[in-house]
Amino acid sequence: MTVPLVLVQGDITRQRVDAVVNAANSSLLGGGGVDGAIHRAGGPEILADCRRLRAARYGKGLPTGRAVATVAGRLDARHVIHTVGPVWSATQDRSELLASCHRESLRVAAELGARTVAFPAISTGVYRWPLDDAARIAVRTVREAADPADFDEVRFVLFDRAAYDVFAAELATQGEG
Numbered sequence: 001m002t003v004p005l006v007l008v009q010g011d012i013t014r015q016r017v018d019a020v021v022n023a024a025n026s027s028l029l030g031g032g033g034v035d036g037a038i039h040r041a042g043g044p045e046i047l048a049d050c051r052r053l054r055a056a057r058y059g060k061g062l063p064t065g066r067a068v069a070t071v072a073g074r075l076d077a078r079h080v081i082h083t084v085g086p087v088w089s090a091t092q093d094r095s096e097l098l099a100s101c102h103r104e105s106l107r108v109a110a111e112l113g114a115r116t117v118a119f120p121a122i123s124t125g126v127y128r129w130p131l132d133d134a135a136r137i138a139v140r141t142v143r144e145a146a147d148p149a150d151f152d153e154v155r156f157v158l159f160d161r162a163a164y165d166v167f168a169a170e171l172a173t174q175g176e177g
């Protein structure tokens with residue numbers, strides 16, 4: 001058995017789930033894209049929690065491929081899980097780091113008892129990862145790593161129709177059951 005994977009076209013800050021994954025940058029101090037949207041919608045408590053984490057553990061930044069949780073502020077969620085995606089490289093294979101973002105986020109979610117988790121398309125914005133390749137890695141990794149004993153649903157939230165279609169094609173290719 002595998003965890004149900006659900007695709008939604010929309011805004012990740014509007015999801016009602018236990019944990020929302022943020023495509024953060026290593027500073028944990030906010031940025032553009034998903035990161036900016038989460039901090040705007042969730043309010044200052046999330047940033048305050050990020051600053052505490054930075055001071056306590058991640059003064060040099062959260063390493064690429066790792067994940068940490070904070071409160072979710074005003075979001076309709078209990079936790080935000082911040083993970084740092086790799087920047088796309090045409091000369092280096094960084095797939096393992098992108099897979100690690102998904103695995104680590106799920107590990108942190110499971111530790112917190114978060115049974116529903118929403119992921120954005122990590123690394124496909126400012127970090128320029130080609131959507132079809134990112135979708136292949138994201139879907140495969142979540143299918144392999146999400147234990148159905150831990151999760152009721154993993155949701156990919158795609159901002160636009162084009163990204164939704166790419167993820168839908170990937171789910172169809174890899175099989176949904």
Ligand code: ADP
Binds near residue numbers: 033035085120
């Ligand atoms: P990264 O720096 O990891 O590339 P970005 O936040 O720049 O992260 O973009 C990741 C993906 O999230 C892109 O496909 C972008 O279109 C999408 N995105 C941006 N804002 C939102 C949002 N509010 N909800 C869902 N997806 C979003």
